[in-house]
Amino acid sequence: MxxxxxxxxxxxxxxxxxxxxxxxxxxxxxxxxxxxxxxxxxxxxxxxxxxxxxxxxxxxxxxxxxxxxxxxxxxxxxxxxxxxxxxxxxxxxxxxxxxxxxxxxxxxxxxxxxxxxxxxxxxxxxxxxxxxxxxxxxxxxxxxxxxxxxxxxxxxxxxxxxxxxxxxxxxxxxxxxxxxxxxxxxxxxxxxxxxxxxxxxxxxxxxxxxxxxxxxxxxxxxxxxxxxxxxxxxxxxxxxxxxxxxxxxxxxxxxLSNGKPNKSLEVMNGLEKGFCEWTRKDVPVAPINFDENFLEEFLAEMFNGIDRRLQEKIFSQVDLCHKMTLATGEKSECCSYAVLIYEIVSCIASYVFHSKNLCTVKNDSNGTFTLVFKDVDFSANPYADKYKQLAENLKDFFCLNKTYYTSLYIKSDVFFIRDEKSYLMKLLADEENIYNDYGQKTYFNFIAEDKAFLSEYDKIMHTMLFNS
Incomplete structure (x- = not known):
């Protein structure tokens, strides 16, 4: 073998x-x-x-x-x-x-x-x-x-x-x-x-x-x-x-350290086969595309230093909950890699940190927007110290420089969807849109489509982990 x-x-x-x-x-x-x-x-x-x-x-x-x-x-x-x-x-x-x-x-x-x-x-x-x-x-x-x-x-x-x-x-x-x-x-x-x-x-x-x-x-x-x-x-x-x-x-x-995953989808044991690349023809300027390269980068960074057994348990839990969500008849417009990444992060919040809360976008005074687990950064979560590396990996991967969003018309402290990471941060954080224009509304329509499916996914995840 x-x-x-x-x-x-x-x-x-x-x-x-x-x-x-x-x-x-x-x-x-x-x-x-x-x-x-x-x-x-x-x-x-x-x-x-x-x-x-x-x-x-x-x-x-x-x-x-x-x-x-x-x-x-x-x-x-x-x-x-x-x-x-x-x-x-x-x-x-x-x-x-x-x-x-x-x-x-x-x-x-x-x-x-x-x-x-x-x-x-x-x-x-x-x-x-x-x-x-x-x-x-x-x-x-x-x-x-x-x-x-x-x-x-x-x-x-x-x-x-x-x-x-x-x-x-x-x-x-x-x-x-x-x-x-x-x-x-x-x-x-x-x-x-x-x-x-x-x-x-x-x-x-x-x-x-x-x-x-x-x-x-x-x-x-x-x-x-x-x-x-x-x-x-x-x-x-x-x-x-x-x-x-x-x-x-x-x-x-x-x-022996916990290792750094290769940039390969093989680490998922086939989980990714139920998902596809995210492409939208009606996306405005600065198109967003969640392809295999982005998914590989996310996996390599998210699970850097995380033991292999925990990775496999997370992927197994995601696979089961995803299939159970599909069995309810709830369909996502596009079961894309963006949906898969949400499901992985949601599973980490529930399965690893035993929290029903997911993420928030932290508007830092040091000039960055950062995605963090709610119950890990801001409360005395008993699992936060043991699995601190996972929380740090999420924060490091989803950390955007505010100057990237600065223009003549947009203040630097306004969160603006422009790329894959910023799109995912809004998908994962479930926060109000501050800056409205046609392009941003289009992105939020896509997010709303996925949210209908993912809310059912979260409900099943929480039922399995918190009501057993």
């Missing part, structure tokens, strides 16, 4: 590949953390990174800690992931001379998992072990014997055997251990995973990449160790304590 780089992440992936190339031969191992907010695309980056590394050179174990947290002992989950990866590699004919060490490692890890599981769950796995021995008796002597089972009971002995397997694999492969979704685990489990990784990989030729949201993980670390920094001092706070603890496991931490 083709993966689209919506957030221009390839330079970050290249950085990771360079670090791996420089440190993967380190006999004592190396570990890095990708530190990014929830939804910033860490999993996507890891998947892309793995797909771009040569499979004949790297042995990659991808361990999703959250998906495997039903194992009480993280080591069992980690070994299960390693086993699955090795079994997949064994199916590849091109591994040639590496087949023996892969098969031997599978047998050894299978026994370790079996013993750990049997002792914990009381399951008799002797039949499974017999099947393994029968299918590969020649390798059995080179791996563990039945007598070794008794020595595996202590967890420390199991860890020694795993480390031995990694040492045997290392001459044939560069070993990469990828750990994802750690910050979604329960605090105690997340800490246990970190400890097990340290026990397995410490001073071993293994390159680790751990995806985390450090701020989230910091809270978990402090909670587990009973540290309360409700009134932090400059010398003691949650993040400092977490950083000190994480130094044990992580050599370097690489911050």
């Amino acid at each position: 083709i993966r689209i780089d919506y957030l221009s992440r390839q330079p970050f992936i290249n950085l990771l590949k360079n670090i791996i190339a420089n440190e993967s031969k380190n006999k004592n191992g190396f570990s890095i953390a990708i530190d990014g907010d929830w939804g910033s695309g860490k999993t996507w980056i890891l998947d892309m990174l793995e797909s771009q590394l040569p499979s004949d050179e790297y042995l990659i174990f991808h361990y999703n800690a959250w998906e495997n947290d039903f194992y009480e002992e993280p080591l069992v989950a980690l070994l299960s992931v390693m086993l699955e990866s090795l079994r997949q590699i064994k199916k590849v004919k091109e591994i040639g001379g590496k087949a023996n060490v892969v098969s031997s490692s599978i047998l050894t890890l299978s026994k370790i998992v079996g013993v750990l599981t049997e002792k914990k769950l009381g399951v008799n796995l002797s039949d499974t072990f017999d099947a393994i021995k029968n299918t590969n008796a020649a390798l059995h002597d080179a791996a563990l014997t039945d007598d070794d089972f008794n020595t595996l009971l202590p967890l420390s002995n199991a860890l020694k055997q795993v480390r031995k397997v990694l040492s045997e694999l290392n001459p044939d492969f560069k070993i990469l251990l990828v750990v994802d979704e750690l910050d979604r685990c329960l605090p105690e489990y997340a800490i246990k995973v970190l400890e097990r990784l340290h026990h397995v990989c410490n001073k071993m030729p293994v390159f680790q990449i751990i995806a985390i949201d450090k701020s989230n993980l910091a809270d978990s670390i402090c909670k587990v160790f009973g540290k309360n920094f409700s009134n932090p001092s400059p010398q003691h706070n949650t993040m400092q304590f977490a950083d000190s603890y994480l130094q044990k496991f992580i050599d370097i931490s690489v911050p």
Whole structure:
């Protein structure tokens, strides 16, 4: 499946590949953390990174800690992931001379998992072990014997055997251990995973990449160790304590921003296909045209620094409400990109900021007209701080210089529709027209046509989000 780089992440992936190339031969191992907010695309980056590394050179174990947290002992989950990866590699004919060490490692890890599981769950796995021995008796002597089972009971002995397997694999492969979704685990489990990784990989030729949201993980670390920094001092706070603890496991931490969307309509997952370019033959001088280029510019600026998961939720909500509005029989004269932009901004107001109010045009004393969310700039909205970037993006995109509107006949503080942005500001703000002439009245007639449809859209949006 083709993966689209919506957030221009390839330079970050290249950085990771360079670090791996420089440190993967380190006999004592190396570990890095990708530190990014929830939804910033860490999993996507890891998947892309793995797909771009040569499979004949790297042995990659991808361990999703959250998906495997039903194992009480993280080591069992980690070994299960390693086993699955090795079994997949064994199916590849091109591994040639590496087949023996892969098969031997599978047998050894299978026994370790079996013993750990049997002792914990009381399951008799002797039949499974017999099947393994029968299918590969020649390798059995080179791996563990039945007598070794008794020595595996202590967890420390199991860890020694795993480390031995990694040492045997290392001459044939560069070993990469990828750990994802750690910050979604329960605090105690997340800490246990970190400890097990340290026990397995410490001073071993293994390159680790751990995806985390450090701020989230910091809270978990402090909670587990009973540290309360409700009134932090400059010398003691949650993040400092977490950083000190994480130094044990992580050599370097690489911050990941929420990214900047490409100027492409593909970020909308097909939502734009229900809309069209805005063109009117009866528009007066200085025609306005909402085309794909303008829509791409809006999307790139509006969602700059906004995590991909939130973008997808917004587009999904818009798509659903738009279809439900069409189902009422209400029709827009032209379901243009101008209508789509209104629907996106309206969804952000309702879905993100939990506000039924939309926007207002702010007449600034610094010589600009600015479009802002009503409940974000001018009230104590509890979501305003968390999603401040969205509000700032809207304000930055819709900021017009008053001198652009100045002429012999028009005062500089009079808002006048002359281009796409000024048209949208009037569509989104729903304010009185101050300056009247034939051209402006024509624009407002177009806005009124769209408003009939969009008022029904807003009603459905509010019903879904505020009356459920």
